[in-house]
Amino acid sequence: MASPKYASLDGEIVAWNDARVHIASAGFKFGTGVFEGLRGYWNADAKEMYLFRMAEHMKRLEFSQRFMRFDEIITAETVTEKTIELVQANSFKGENLHIMTTAYVSGMGGPGVCGPVGLAITVQERPRSDRVIGGVTAQVSSWMRVPDNAMPMRVKCNANYNNGRLATVQAVADGYDTAIFLNSRGKVSEGPGMCFFMVRDGVPITPSVTSDILESITRETVLEMIEEVFGVKPVERDVDRSELMAADEAFFCGTAWEVTPVLGIDRVNIGDGAIGPMTKRLQDAFFAVCDGSSGTHAEWRLPIYGTAATVKAAE
Ligand SMILES: Cc1ncc(COP(=O)(O)O)c(C=O)c1O
Structure with missing residues (x-):
């Protein structure tokens, strides 16, 4: 499957191949990062992409950052906004998605380094597997x-x-x-x-x-x-x-x-x-x-294209 056009790094939409972290960062050297894997589900009738249980994933991401004693906590609101921005920038429609949101220590040094904290987001199309x-x-x-x-x-x-x-x-x-x-x-x-x-x-x-x-x-x-x-x-x-x-x-x-x-x-x-x-x-x-076809549990689905988010899709 082809790579997506864009990733999101430290709050900016960047070309997929430019989404890089430094090899001396604690995130790279020691895996000092915390992440959430999420799914987007495409509903063809509603022509809508739903992120499943975004709020719960973001609550856990905040907990993981606090637990690991990161110097700063990237908030649920920021990660949600940046994730929606990235899905829209890539104009993902018609297929389910897999999303990774990672808060990582971009600072250099040993395993005890606690900041600065960067945010890396990738979104890729991921059909349901056999x-x-x-x-x-x-x-x-x-x-x-x-x-x-x-x-x-x-x-x-x-x-x-x-x-x-x-x-x-x-x-x-x-x-x-x-x-x-x-x-x-x-x-x-x-x-x-x-x-x-x-x-x-x-x-x-x-x-x-x-x-x-x-x-x-x-x-x-x-x-x-x-x-x-x-x-x-x-x-x-x-x-x-x-x-x-x-x-x-x-x-x-x-x-x-x-x-x-x-x-x-x-x-x-x-x-x-x-x-x-x-x-x-x-x-x-x-x-x-x-995917919302049951019509139940709307509270578990965050619509991406009908969302009130103010972010604009990149051209
Ligand atoms: C170790 C582990 N257990 C369980 C799960 C399932 O968790 P969730 O349903 O929140 O994705 C995951 C992630 O998907 C995981 O990494």
Whole structure:
């Protein structure tokens, strides 16, 4: 897929190839940055692009910056305005988007440097992948999820993602699509970049937020939607590894993974090795909420072209 025309760097719209940071910056050297991955959903009938749960992502971005003790906090309002400006500048219409908003330490020095803080935003077209629709296989990783008192996954810090990288690379080398982490207590945690749900006897179950997971916005969305769609209260609790083999259905969820069926774990089929009925219903309902075709939960969608934002599309 061709590169977009523009990126946004430190508040300015710049040509894609000019979006560079210095190699001596802490952001580059130590991964001293925090980020949010978001999605834009195109609705062809409304001819509108919706950013999904922007406010919640921006709240988390502010939290991550505060947690990492950045000298200055780039506010939700600034990042939202600059993101809308960039989508409009690229005139993205007709396809779903993946957006990365990163607040990074542009200052030079060691890992303790706290500023100045820059803002980098990229937006790229990202159609829904076949694996989201068709499902994936997973390996219970021999890599442990980093514990909260070492590198908290609750904070969306760039450097954390090398833990997920090790598990992903190992899983793919071993013939799986992705990985499931256990945490330092030996309980199921999450995937490298997504949360995990399983269904047992009609009840969706997911590891609690004290399982060394990111407090995922999609997880929250799914927890709410499960009650709406099935009239069943989902359960948040510790999940044992052995329960994975007892699951009738399983799925991952996250901004990038949306609702992705898990077909097998450690070469054992989940259910009959195809997408489960509850997962399928939930997936359909989730897609319809994201692009607005369900007409429900308008509060979760920020329209880009009908927005009251004052920013102008660049020519
Ligand atoms: C480690 C991790 N867990 C879970 C998720 C899902 O979080 P969200 O639904 O907020 O995108 C992500 C990001 O997508 C992630 O990076």
